[in-house]
Amino acid sequence: MRLPPNVDHLECVRCGWRTTDFWQWGCQRCGGEVRMDVVYRAEALDRLRADLAHAGPVRDHWRYAAVMPLPDNPRLPPLVVGGTPMAEAPRLADWLGVRRALLKDDGRNPSGSSKDRASSVAVVLALAAGSERISCASTGNAASSTACLAASVGLPATIFVPRRAPEPKIAQLRVYGAEVFRVDADYDATWDLAAEVAARMPWFNRNCAVNPYLVEGKKTAGLEVAEQAAALLGGEAPDWVAMSVGDGCSVAGLCKGLAEAHAVGILPRLPRVLAVQAAGAAPLVVAARTGADPRIPVADTVADSLAVGHPRNPDKALRGVARTGGAWVAVPDAEILEALVEVPRRSGMFGEPAAAAAAAGVRRAVAEGVVERDATVAVVLTGHGLKDPKTALSAVSGPVDVPASLDAVLARLGGDTPTG
Numbered sequence: 001m002r003l004p005p006n007v008d009h010l011e012c013v014r015c016g017w018r019t020t021d022f023w024q025w026g027c028q029r030c031g032g033e034v035r036m037d038v039v040y041r042a043e044a045l046d047r048l049r050a051d052l053a054h055a056g057p058v059r060d061h062w063r064y065a066a067v068m069p070l071p072d073n074p075r076l077p078p079l080v081v082g083g084t085p086m087a088e089a090p091r092l093a094d095w096l097g098v099r100r101a102l103l104k105d106d107g108r109n110p111s112g113s114s115k116d117r118a119s120s121v122a123v124v125l126a127l128a129a130g131s132e133r134i135s136c137a138s139t140g141n142a143a144s145s146t147a148c149l150a151a152s153v154g155l156p157a158t159i160f161v162p163r164r165a166p167e168p169k170i171a172q173l174r175v176y177g178a179e180v181f182r183v184d185a186d187y188d189a190t191w192d193l194a195a196e197v198a199a200r201m202p203w204f205n206r207n208c209a210v211n212p213y214l215v216e217g218k219k220t221a222g223l224e225v226a227e228q229a230a231a232l233l234g235g236e237a238p239d240w241v242a243m244s245v246g247d248g249c250s251v252a253g254l255c256k257g258l259a260e261a262h263a264v265g266i267l268p269r270l271p272r273v274l275a276v277q278a279a280g281a282a283p284l285v286v287a288a289r290t291g292a293d294p295r296i297p298v299a300d301t302v303a304d305s306l307a308v309g310h311p312r313n314p315d316k317a318l319r320g321v322a323r324t325g326g327a328w329v330a331v332p333d334a335e336i337l338e339a340l341v342e343v344p345r346r347s348g349m350f351g352e353p354a355a356a357a358a359a360a361g362v363r364r365a366v367a368e369g370v371v372e373r374d375a376t377v378a379v380v381l382t383g384h385g386l387k388d389p390k391t392a393l394s395a396v397s398g399p400v401d402v403p404a405s406l407d408a409v410l411a412r413l414g415g416d417t418p419t420g
């Protein structure tokens, strides 16, 4: 398998070591878990600029193909990935404490999360490479996303999820037909086990931290945020873009997409990225503030997708956010649960706990004086609320149970019966 035609080389994010080997996914100089970045040929950004000039409204993410690592004549999955809506949410802005708030409903991807952006690129490359099977380890969303996109092109998938993955995500995996190993362990141990198994098998590895091409799929969230925010703001850039972080792959992609959008003139300036972790799983927040090794022994949060103690893409995430002049913030579970309810009530958009965490992060960053009160903030909701109804139900009071009787309803409503 050769590098895609628009890719010049892969480059170590830490030391700059380069390779043109498609399969060389780690740095031979640094070793360990240091990641490679995809570097495009010089003309790729010019092509992107030209493509977007004729592209019309945002409908799916293949409009950014000029800066995506696709082979010649790619076999694209038939599902619509990307092109998710963004809308202004003034009542949410009041709650967040900022001047304007834009919300991007990325849970409206085919499997209900932003992960489809990466999985769609993964299946295209797996097919081009002639791989017989695709595999991944995931807190749940990358898993269901891989299973979904694999099903759409008829590629078998083997998935590893931790013990605590919520039932709806398991249901997705099973209906899409993936082979599923639910590991009796946390995500960090699940990831290690999956990596060991995958190393012995001729499978296409869809782990976003390992496979450098996948962050390039996630990057399209940044490009879309840029295009949609510019359209809503009359050509202006938002001051901040907020996203929640587990392994760090998604926020790394967001940063790269925003930078490319700025480079081709979609945005007049680069927004700052607010990277949000759950307080019970915030090794990258600590690392960003103190330089400590980003690893904690136990990760625990109500936002299952963020329960990562050993993030697998720390360099790309920390460097990406720093390049935007951004900031890191940790939010306690109580604030995530509050956002889980306030975001849908004030916008009509329902994100799972990990997605709502990004909004909670904005509110906290405002309180801490990191985000200014007159700021315009875009928040990416990375997963759909119905991914975890149990946690959502724990944050609200129940419905009013009544018999099928008009009198009973009127009695519960209190007042006199209206006439007329």
Ligand SMILES: Cc1ncc(COP(=O)(O)O)c(C=O)c1O
Binding pocket: 113, 139, 140, 141, 142, 244, 245, 246, 247, 248, 249, 250, 251, 305, 306, 352, 354, 355, 382, 383, 384
């Ligand atoms: C809904 C949701 N938001 C955010 C994240 C964090 O993404 P990453 O692990 O790439 O940092 C995840 C990852 O599983 C997720 O499922």
Ligand SMILES: [Zn+2]
Binding pocket: 012, 013, 014, 015, 016, 017, 027, 028, 029, 030, 031, 034
């Ligand atoms: Zn290196």
